[in-house]
Amino acid sequence: MGFLKKLKDKVKSRKKSDEVLEKIKETNSSTYEKGLKKSSFFITNKLNKLAESKISIGDEYFESIEEILIMSDVNYATAIKIISLLKKAIVKNKAESVSECNELLFEVIYNLYGSDDTSLNFNKDGLTVILVIGVNGVGKTTSIAKLSNIIQKSGKSVRVVAGDTFRAGAVDQLSKWAEKLNIGITKPVKDFQDPASVIFKGIDDAIEEGVDVLICDTAGRLQSKKNLMNELNKINSIIEKKVKGGASEVLLVVDSTTGQNAISQAHSFNEVAEITGIVLTKLDGTSKGGVILSIKNQIDIPVKFVGLGEKIDDLQSFNLEEYILSFTEGLYLDEQE
Ligand SMILES: Nc1nc2c(ncn2[C@@H]2O[C@H](COP(=O)(O)OP(=O)(O)OP(=O)(O)O)[C@@H](O)[C@H]2O)c(=O)[nH]1
Ligand SMILES: [Mg+2]
Incomplete structure (x- = not known):
């Protein structure tokens, strides 16, 4: 199963909670989708064009990815890091098509971001x-x-x-x-x-x-x-x-x-x-x-x-x-x- 499909299943299987902290962390997929429409349109359009262009997976492809990342406000050092990890992931996964590589790009970004504690801190002893x-x-x-x-x-x-x-x-x-x-x-x-x-x-x-x-x-x-x-x-x-x-x-x-x-x-x-x-x-x-x-x-x-x-x-x-x-x-x- 591809990375994005797995992620979708993970989000779908989330349970609602009665706990205060967990309730605060509950999210609405359609609000996210609507709010990120512009970003998504921008990036997927560019990546899909690469997939359609039959570009080979080499320097030109990686340069295009670098450009797309930087235009999305990813800073240069991070973009370079992502591309080096993407290259490794492509070899490891024996990816052959551009669309496969595009999906790997997001897996790399996901792993690089890692997990953050997004919980709100509350004072247990008062206000x-x-x-x-x-x-x-x-x-x-x-x-x-x-x-x-x-x-x-x-x-x-x-x-x-x-x-x-x-x-x-x-x-x-x-x-x-x-x-x-x-x-x-x-x-x-x-x-x-x-x-x-x-x-x-x-x-x-x-x-x-x-x-x-x-x-x-x-x-x-x-x-x-x-x-x-x-x-x-x-x-x-x-x-x-x-x-x-x-x-x-x-x-x-x-x-x-x-x-x-x-x-x-x-x-x-x-x-x-x-x-x-x-x-x-x-x-x-x-x-x-x-x-x-x-x-x-x-x-x-x-x-x-x-x-x-x-x-x-x-x-x-x-x-x-x-x-x-x-x-x-x-x-x-x-x-x-
Ligand atoms: N589209 C959009 N607009 C937002 C968002 N958050 C805030 N705004 C708008 O940004 C404008 C400024 O918001 P405020 O909450 O007044 O900003 P502020 O930081 O309190 O501003 P000051 O008190 O002047 O320092 C308002 O018109 C908000 O509706 C958002 O996530 N999306
Ligand atoms: Mg204000």
Whole structure:
């Protein structure tokens, strides 16, 4: 049985769970498929053309693969690594047709990516605080709404805090979501209030309300590394003062449509904060879904969630199998039983 067929069977045989952590990780194949349509169209089209062209499996084929990977936002070093592994896999599997080699490409990518722990960390002894950070416009606030929805559906109660006191309209935006989701929200009491003090109040409110999880929105303003570090340090020390062990998750949101910029943001934020996971948004808006491989290989912080559209259910736990299957939708495969 071919690799992709095996993967499909694996995804199909997944069972639904009642456990909170497992529920959060449940994914929807059609959301993945829809969200990765552009990437899949781009890559399978190119690979299918190679299969049709009767190109021989040699330098020209590998150069084409390298080009396709790089155009999909896989960084150069990773692309080279993938091709060297692909060459070995072709020999090992005695692959003779281009379509066989194309399928092996995804098996290589799957194995290279490996397994990441995409579970959300929860505080076992009290309030779980999730801090959400990232530059302007990447999708922090919308991802917070979507994440609140996922956590709520898993059976835990949620509250949010509008720690973005910088952008006019930011508080209203989060308030609207909170109303829709029927969850509590802590807002600043004055314009440009220190975000740490809003989060301080948010924690008090969350403890008083007795909710399980508090998600903190922050401003996405671009600032110097030193200022950013100071601000995040202040927020962290406030959380640590109130909740033993501090924030359970520090999620960095990056926009996949910005390609290598997303990678450099992750690098910079990683220097100033202990990021526990990445939320990769707007995958539906790009044909360059390979950026996830660059994140894995250049930064090695687990992508925990992916944004596959603008609707509330379009944030999904990151699942490598779903990702690869959606990516290869429409790929020509050799006839297999
Ligand atoms: N297509 C698509 N749009 C998204 C996704 N995630 C967020 N967006 C859109 O991106 C835009 C910006 O989202 P916000 O959540 O306001 O971004 P933010 O990071 O909070 O922005 P600031 O508060 O200004 O820093 C909105 O129009 C969202 O609907 C996604 O996964 N797919
Ligand atoms: Mg925002």
